Amino acid sequence: MIKLALFAGDGIGSEVAGEAVNVLKFLFDSNSVRYEIEEDLVGGASYDEYKKPITEKALKLAKDADAVIFGAVGGPKWESLPIELRPEKALLTLRYDLELYANLRPARIYDELIDASPLKKEVVQGTDMMIVRELTGGIYFGQPRGVFDLDDGQKKGVNTLVYTTKEIERIAKIAFEIARKRRKKVLSVDKANVLECTELWRNVVAGVAKDYKDVELTNMYVDNCSMQLIRQPKSFDVIVTTNMFGDILSDESSMVAGSIGMLPSASLNGKKGMYEPIHGSAPDIAGLNKANPLAAILSVAMMLRYSFDMDNLAEKIENAVERVIKNGYRTADIYSNAAGTKLTGTKEMGMAVIEELKK
Numbered sequence: 001m002i003k004l005a006l007f008a009g010d011g012i013g014s015e016v017a018g019e020a021v022n023v024l025k026f027l028f029d030s031n032s033v034r035y036e037i038e039e040d041l042v043g044g045a046s047y048d049e050y051k052k053p054i055t056e057k058a059l060k061l062a063k064d065a066d067a068v069i070f071g072a073v074g075g076p077k078w079e080s081l082p083i084e085l086r087p088e089k090a091l092l093t094l095r096y097d098l099e100l101y102a103n104l105r106p107a108r109i110y111d112e113l114i115d116a117s118p119l120k121k122e123v124v125q126g127t128d129m130m131i132v133r134e135l136t137g138g139i140y141f142g143q144p145r146g147v148f149d150l151d152d153g154q155k156k157g158v159n160t161l162v163y164t165t166k167e168i169e170r171i172a173k174i175a176f177e178i179a180r181k182r183r184k185k186v187l188s189v190d191k192a193n194v195l196e197c198t199e200l201w202r203n204v205v206a207g208v209a210k211d212y213k214d215v216e217l218t219n220m221y222v223d224n225c226s227m228q229l230i231r232q233p234k235s236f237d238v239i240v241t242t243n244m245f246g247d248i249l250s251d252e253s254s255m256v257a258g259s260i261g262m263l264p265s266a267s268l269n270g271k272k273g274m275y276e277p278i279h280g281s282a283p284d285i286a287g288l289n290k291a292n293p294l295a296a297i298l299s300v301a302m303m304l305r306y307s308f309d310m311d312n313l314a315e316k317i318e319n320a321v322e323r324v325i326k327n328g329y330r331t332a333d334i335y336s337n338a339a340g341t342k343l344t345g346t347k348e349m350g351m352a353v354i355e356e357l358k359k
């Protein structure tokens, strides 16, 4: 029995997660997979009800589940709250408490959506990469940190880049395992020429590579990588990197896919994972049936692949999404008025994916 926790959240979060769950239920029911989905409030919705962005009960639900499906949180209504009570705190708490140390962000371009990318067609066509970002360590968490007063009246701002062998090994293993399911290439990105901590990173990744002789490992400095992502995005397969480098490079790589509404993500601790679109709650289009649900639907496909080893079902969803795009369905964010395309709402897009799954 598969146990899932569902946190749809705020704004378009509930709209897109709703479509993702409809697709998942259809797939599970038609393939006789036994499952249960339990839902709770997070983010602003939880604050409105319980005066906190996530409750102990919701956290327990997440901890007890095999995987978590997350929509998005946030919105102007809650922006003036103290930081500890803001909706986004729910997300950080879940990542931290579940120790979701590996953030996977695939970025690929569908041929039919090439015009939605700001890059030239010949540069972007064929791009299909996976960024594996370390999510619970590095400079975002290292101590000491803070802004300190100096004797001469100046201030000193400090953040510390820290990685242990164990932290690097476990994220590297994830990258190599994923590469085995793809084109068997791992690129480790660091700044080993300047930062000792990432020199350790490079050496530990090389050590892990010895257990994956079938996967090719190369290294690149982060400044060069940021250039190559624009110059030749299709040359990348799996990129593994630190928390901050991954944060920056994954946003850069998302541009090859054209719209934020197309990009899924997974945050993993071994098989346990939380799956969510990379976008936020989009208050500007919330409740209008305009949001693109494909990122959320593709996140569920990632869940099937990475938490449950159901690669065949994951492929069914990914192929159905591809056919829906080929058939011209377009939510507003990817609509270009091209011949053969039809402007589609959130619900209709979800239904179109299910119709393809029926075929």
Ligand code: NAD
Residues within 6 Å of the ligand: 012, 016, 071, 072, 073, 074, 075, 076, 088, 091, 260, 261, 262, 276, 277, 278, 279, 280, 281, 282, 283, 284, 285, 290, 291, 292, 293, 295, 331, 333
């Ligand atoms: P956003 O991602 O919500 O929206 C940015 C732009 O992209 C908007 O114009 C929006 O309409 C569009 N967009 C986003 N998702 C879309 C989709 N699926 N289909 C079509 N268009 C889409 O980012 P923002 O506006 O900076 O943030 C809004 C709120 O969301 C804030 O409160 C922010 O803190 C929160 N946020 C939450 C998450 C999360 O829950 N993981 C991530 C980012 C931002």
